[in-house]
Amino acid sequence: MNKTGKLFGIGVGPGDPELLTMKAVRMINEADVVFSAASAKRSYSLALEIARPHMSKKAEVRFLSFIMTKDKKATEDAWDSNAALIASVLEEGKSAAFLTLGDPTTYSTYGYILRSLKKIMPHADVETVPGITSFHAAAARLNRTLVEGEQSLLITSGAYGGDQLKRVGENVESIVMMKAYKNVKQNNDALKDTGFFANSVAVSKCGREGEEIIHNLDELEQRTPDYWTLVLAAK
Ligand SMILES: C[S@@+](CC[C@H](N)C(=O)[O-])C[C@H]1O[C@@H](n2cnc3c(N)ncnc32)[C@H](O)[C@@H]1O
Numbered sequence: 001m002n003k004t005g006k007l008f009g010i011g012v013g014p015g016d017p018e019l020l021t022m023k024a025v026r027m028i029n030e031a032d033v034v035f036s037a038a039s040a041k042r043s044y045s046l047a048l049e050i051a052r053p054h055m056s057k058k059a060e061v062r063f064l065s066f067i068m069t070k071d072k073k074a075t076e077d078a079w080d081s082n083a084a085l086i087a088s089v090l091e092e093g094k095s096a097a098f099l100t101l102g103d104p105t106t107y108s109t110y111g112y113i114l115r116s117l118k119k120i121m122p123h124a125d126v127e128t129v130p131g132i133t134s135f136h137a138a139a140a141r142l143n144r145t146l147v148e149g150e151q152s153l154l155i156t157s158g159a160y161g162g163d164q165l166k167r168v169g170e171n172v173e174s175i176v177m178m179k180a181y182k183n184v185k186q187n188n189d190a191l192k193d194t195g196f197f198a199n200s201v202a203v204s205k206c207g208r209e210g211e212e213i214i215h216n217l218d219e220l221e222q223r224t225p226d227y228w229t230l231v232l233a234a235k
Pocket residue numbers: 014015100101102103104106107108132133134135138177178179180181203204205206207208227228229230
């Protein structure tokens with residue numbers, strides 16, 4: 001019987017091809033099959049473009065399609081079927097890389113894939129390779145410290161209009177709001193209510209073509225921010 005292959009969950013950084021770790025480069029180079037998420041409509045993946053120069057010539061690329069839907073069952077089915085594809089490669093004794101922009105443990109499909117994979121292949125050999133997150137890249141871009149001394153940092157999502165910030169914001173000095181592309185008005189209100197608004201800044205497409213730094217978040221309300229937008233704020 002073949003020895004099963006190993007899965008590497010690899011963070012490729014926020015978009016700047018130079019912000020890839022040496023370990024990620026090595027693991028990408030060693031993978032027999034490179035998996036990358038793609039939308040149902042387009043098989044383009046920025047994570048793949050970052051990884052491509054480091055892939056072995058023999059490596060096979062496979063796109064995993066994730067439908068964007070609020071239907072929980074359809075979403076879970078997609079995780080399960082994509083995990084099954086990865087499992088079939090591992091069963092053949094091949095190594096696989098699953099690419100994630102930024103870091104794989106931070107708001108990434110990788111977490112769902114891992115959970116599904118563990119159900120069908122409980123003893124799968126998995127190694128997660130951390131990546132530089134978008135918010136670390138944004139803080140560095142702005143030469144801005146995220147936390148110092150005894151301060152605490154909240155990493156949260158703006159997808160639900162700042163609800164989480166209102167619940168927890170009182171207890172931290174610094175926040176990162178990912179997915180700040182929607183509910184901008186509600187997110188701004190939450191930043192104002194919790195005392196973070198005055199020292200806040202939005203960064204879109206950090207380190208990528210079209211990068212924008214928006215110092216006045218009221219401006220964000222006047223337009224449709226890019227999906228790749230986050231907010232850093234502090235008291
Ligand atoms: C699904 S999460 C992925 C986070 C990623 N795993 C990480 O570690 O940064 C997508 C959100 O990350 C943020 N993001 C990712 N890359 C970004 C970039 N280059 N510039 C600004 N925000 C980015 C945006 O808030 C976006 O809505």
